[in-house]
Amino acid sequence: MDMITKMVMERPVVIYSKSSCCMSHTIKTLLCDFGANPAVYELDEISRGREIEQALLRLGCSPAVPGVFIGGELVGGANEVMSLHLNGSLIPMLKRAGALWV
Template sequence: MDRVTKMASERAVVIFSKSSCCMCHTIKTLLCEFGVNPAVHELDEIPRGRDVEQALSRLGCNPSVPAVFIGGELVGGANEVMSLHLNRSLIPMLKRAGALWV
């Protein structure tokens, strides 16, 4: 769990992902199109990625990926990020976290 907390706070936006996950790809694309430069951890490509995935599940991420952290806080998965986007709260949240400057 400490490893996840440390990884989640390394940048304003952190995404835990799997390289073969289409919803992960969608969320990464959405954030990058806004101009965000997230730290992306592909759990199927990093050492002990399975342990990180289990820790994310214990935090309440279901499914475990994508798991998006903004400002070090867990926002949630694809549904939560898209809901924030659709209700126009995502960009202000990204600005507050220092991920966007405009």
């Protein structure tokens, strides 16, 4: 988990994804369309990806991908991100984290 903590503190928005996951693609597209420029880690393409996936599950991100962190805090998966978007709190959260400047 120390590895995840270090990774999520390096950028305002971090997404743990799998290249074949359609929900991961949807969340990456949504955040990129806002201009957030997230760090994306494709767990099926990086070394220690399986280890990171298990750590995400232990943190409570179920399913593990997409696992979204904003401002160093676990937001959750696609359902949580979409809920934040629909209730109008996603963009303010991205601004507070320094991911958006507008």
